[in-house]
Amino acid sequence: MKPLEKYNPAVIFLYFLLLASLAMFAANPVMIAISVLTMNAAAVAYSREGLARSYVFYAIIFVLTSLANPVFSHNGVTVLLVVNDNPITLEAVLYGVMTGFMILSVLLLFRVFSTLMTSDRLLYIFGRAFPKLGLLLAMTLRFVPLFGRQRRKIENTQRTLGLYKDENAIDTIKGKLSVLSAMTTWGLENGIVTADSMSARGYGIKRSRTSFSMFRFERSDLGLLLIVIASCTFIFFGIATDKLKTDFYPRMQLPPFSPYATVCYILYTGLAIFPLVAKVAETLRWKWISGKAYDDKIKR
DSSP: OOOGGGOOHHHHHHHHHHHHHHHOOOHOOOHHHHHHHHHHHHHHHOOOOOOOHHOOOOOOOOHHHHHHHHHOOOOOOEEEETTTTTTHHHHHHHHHHHHHHHHHHHHHHHHHHHHHOOOHHHHHHHTSSSHHHHHHHHHHHHHHHHHHHHHHHHHHHHHHHTTTOSSSSSHHHHHHHHHHHHHHHHHHHHHHHHHHHHTTTTTTSSSOOOOOOOOOHHHHHHHHHHHHHHHHHEEEEHHTTTSSSSOSSSSSSOOOHHHHHHHHHHHHHHHHHHHHHHHHHHHHHHHHHHHHHHHHHHHH
16 A cells, blocks of 8 residues: 555545545534544644644634534424523534534544645646646645744744743734734735746746646556545445435434445445555555664664
8 A cells, every 4th residue: 555645636636525525415423423533543643733733723613613503503302401592402412513523524634635735736636627726726835834934933033032022912912913014024025026936937928838747647546546436426325315314303313223324334434544544554664664774784
């Protein structure tokens, strides 16, 4: 098994698109639980930094989503309490929690997706059919980490010069506004430089465009593509025929564990855990190669 990033970008893009679609449209607690657990493990394996801060954001989104449904929806027969003549039902709470976990699973999935799908891969996918969209996505993905690194540089420089020394709210606000002003100036200047560079290299001239890419469509890509399409088609059929449907109103009813549903859960688990398995296999293979090279060096 080769690393996931070694597969063709179009196959990886389709894989994540179908996996996110299954997580959003299934509305099945079992599949959502599988997605959250596997995508969280994959996010930990693939992310290099900033994951702790992302968890804070994910927790806020989960809490807000979970609380929003019982506040605005009062369907269900199991009343937990009444607030201002509005019943808070168990079914609405459970549906809100499930929706929160569903959004959390999709956020974690796109966390892994953003790690694997670099700007050159997106340009490879959309560059020929939608050149402007491909360029926009590639530049956006490029500028986001650039802005983050530049913000940290400016903050560290200003701390060295004595900013934030008072450690109070007013000093912090003044420092953040100073950083925002510097970032705005830097962003506008960088945009002008990028535009001049593109113009100097002939972007937008009226003649046929050419593109170059190092990516190739191999047999392993075809195999993964067929497995993903066949598995997702099988699961989507179960969703369309209500074999995986969970009813929350008026009373919660979990889908029956039929043989068809069991096969769907197994297939979905295999699809969702694939990025983690590929990463673990790559790590073990690298350690084995490094250990073997070290042993050969010792023998010499």
